[in-house]
Amino acid sequence: MAVGTSQAITEREIKIASILLPLGSGPLTREQAVVASKLLGIHWTHVYRLRRRFLANPVASAVLPAKPGRKSSPRLDPRAEAIIEDVLHGWLPRQRQLAHPLLDLYMEISRRCVQAAVKPPARNTVADRWAAYRDEQAALLAKTPRAATPPGNFNVEAVLGVVQVDHTQADAFVVDPWFRRSIGRPWLTLAIDVASRCVVGFYVGMERPSAGTVALLLSRIALPKAPWLEMLGVDAQWAMQGIPAILHLDNAAEFKSKALRAGCAQYGIELMYRPVGRPYYGGHIERLNRTLMQRLKGLPGTTGNSAKGRKARKPEETAALTLREFERWVALEIGLRYHHSEHRGLMGATPAHAWEALTAVQAPRQLRPGPEEAWNWLVQFMPLTSRTVQADGITMFHIRYWHPIFAAWRVSKKKVLVRYHPEDLSRIFVSPNGRQYVEVRCADIRRPVISLWEQRAICRILRGDKQRVSESLIFQAIEKQRQIIVKARSDTRLQRRETPRKKPTAHPAPWVAPPTVVSATDEVDYNKTLKPFPVEVW
Numbered sequence: 001m002a003v004g005t006s007q008a009i010t011e012r013e014i015k016i017a018s019i020l021l022p023l024g025s026g027p028l029t030r031e032q033a034v035v036a037s038k039l040l041g042i043h044w045t046h047v048y049r050l051r052r053r054f055l056a057n058p059v060a061s062a063v064l065p066a067k068p069g070r071k072s073s074p075r076l077d078p079r080a081e082a083i084i085e086d087v088l089h090g091w092l093p094r095q096r097q098l099a100h101p102l103l104d105l106y107m108e109i110s111r112r113c114v115q116a117a118v119k120p121p122a123r124n125t126v127a128d129r130w131a132a133y134r135d136e137q138a139a140l141l142a143k144t145p146r147a148a149t150p151p152g153n154f155n156v157e158a159v160l161g162v163v164q165v166d167h168t169q170a171d172a173f174v175v176d177p178w179f180r181r182s183i184g185r186p187w188l189t190l191a192i193d194v195a196s197r198c199v200v201g202f203y204v205g206m207e208r209p210s211a212g213t214v215a216l217l218l219s220r221i222a223l224p225k226a227p228w229l230e231m232l233g234v235d236a237q238w239a240m241q242g243i244p245a246i247l248h249l250d251n252a253a254e255f256k257s258k259a260l261r262a263g264c265a266q267y268g269i270e271l272m273y274r275p276v277g278r279p280y281y282g283g284h285i286e287r288l289n290r291t292l293m294q295r296l297k298g299l300p301g302t303t304g305n306s307a308k309g310r311k312a313r314k315p316e317e318t319a320a321l322t323l324r325e326f327e328r329w330v331a332l333e334i335g336l337r338y339h340h341s342e343h344r345g346l347m348g349a350t351p352a353h354a355w356e357a358l359t360a361v362q363a364p365r366q367l368r369p370g371p372e373e374a375w376n377w378l379v380q381f382m383p384l385t386s387r388t389v390q391a392d393g394i395t396m397f398h399i400r401y402w403h404p405i406f407a408a409w410r411v412s413k414k415k416v417l418v419r420y421h422p423e424d425l426s427r428i429f430v431s432p433n434g435r436q437y438v439e440v441r442c443a444d445i446r447r448p449v450i451s452l453w454e455q456r457a458i459c460r461i462l463r464g465d466k467q468r469v470s471e472s473l474i475f476q477a478i479e480k481q482r483q484i485i486v487k488a489r490s491d492t493r494l495q496r497r498e499t500p501r502k503k504p505t506a507h508p509a510p511w512v513a514p515p516t517v518v519s520a521t522d523e524v525d526y527n528k529t530l531k532p533f534p535v536e537v538w
Contacts, residue, residue: 016040016063020047020054027139033132043081045132076125079118084109084126088133105130156195159355160364162272163200163244164285165191165217167209167252171293173301173319174206174326182301182316186323188292188330189217192285193240194248196354197343199288199334200240201225204327207453211257212422215381218263222367223374229335232328236335240355242364246270250282259419262434263381284345295333379429379437382419387430389416393443394430396420397455398471401428402443422452444471450478 037044113120201220249255274281301319393402
């Protein structure tokens with residue numbers, strides 16, 4: 001009898017131990033496992049399970065059956081084994097990331113078995129096969145010479161100690177909200193807190209990221225997100241907010257703008273840039289980008305991982321989400337799923353729990369409460385330029401702005417600093433010293449609110465028609481476009497009301513002549529003019 005066990009060691013356990021012992025404690029390749037399985041008369045994946053038990057306690061009794069007296073279950077159907085092999089070595093490597101690997105693997109194997117009229121394997125069997133597959137991949141990785149990687153880790157102990165920011169173009173097309181036609185792929189700007197792995201803010205837009213995009217993103221980071229989530233119609237707890245200590249950025253032009261440098265200097269935020277050509281220095285944000293792009297695969301209009309065959313797939317024809325709906329989807333994905341999922345970099349904790357634990361030790365800096373301080377924060381990061389006050393005021397984007405104080409500033413003939421909101425060109429913010437800003441409206445106060453993207457689009461159209469770009473033409477064209485949109489919405493609602501949904505009938509209804517249309521000023525003889533409608537007798 002073996003010490004510490006009530007089971008007798010048979011010749012089979014001794015044989016297993018004698019075969020596993022020469023294999024050592026290093027990585028076990030699949031070829032070695034296959035040879036050992038042939039000697040033992042078992043499946044090669046079972047060798048990995050026996051070896052793990054043997055390495056944990058290198059004695060022959062370690063490979064005894066877990067439940068004595070239980071008959072071993074019969075082997076799987078060969079067709080089920082083939083399906084498992086195909087999924088593990090064919091389907092699984094093509095998946096960039098799975099939210100629940102074991103569950104997704106089991107569901108894919110079960111789906112294929114049902115299609116092939118084969119009894120699906122148990123979930124524990126799939127788990128054992130998957131564990132053996134991972135051991136096999138680890139052995140192959142250990143034998144493969146690996147390229148030199150930079151040593152060390154990027155460890156941050158305080159929340160908002162380091163915030164990484166980056167842009168990526170989403171792997172999905174979106175449509176306009178009126179005609180539901182594809183308008184392109186949106187840009188997604190993300191900010192992640194390195195210490196807690198929480199997404200502290202994101203911004204979605206159709207234009208290529210600029211200094212204005214960074215300003216709007218920073219406002220999402222520092223300000224409470226409840227009003228923004230309410231506007232989107234998202235019911236989620238998103239408590240991550242505050243002033244970052246360090247912004248970790250790449251070397252894009254918008255990250256080196258005057259507006260960003262001036263705003264960060266104002267609030268004591270340090271700017272840290274990655275070395276050129278070293279993307280792994282921003283590994284946290286790069287990994288987040290890949291995670292979100294993986295989750296986009298299930299959306300309509302997704303482009304896929306590779307550009308190969310994209311023209312044949314025509315993803316723009318299957319697009320269905322508008323830009324606002326896409327933003328709402330991303331907010332739900334991050335606020336309700338990512339923040340509450342286990343993170344490997346946090347040793348299995350969730351980003352939300354990591355944020356709560358770290359903020360209990362050291363809370364991040366916050367803006368002073370009040371709308372004035374929030375607005376000052378946004379103004380400090382708005383795109384910045386300089387202008388000279390002319391006799392008719394300041395002209396930007398072919399739009400003229402005027403304020404009575406310009407008369408006094410024009411005497412000094414000094415340049416003034418001008419900041420503008422990319423989503424609202426109806427006003428700008430002007431300062432003679434860079435500290436105190438004055439809100440300046442359009443000279444024509446009747447001008448509606450337009451965005452910078454609308455202004456640029458209209459300018460391209462006018463130049464394409466070889467027309468001289470002017471303020472009046474810009475606003476006339478935008479007003480006509482908005483009238484078309486309003487009419488399209490009205491016509492759509494009217495058409496839906498006039499054509500109620502009905503179940504199709506086997507025989508079409510007989511045609512009935514419409515009644516005579518009579519104006520309100522005509523004298524109507526109801527006995528002659530209006531005839532009764534034909535009715536159907538039941």
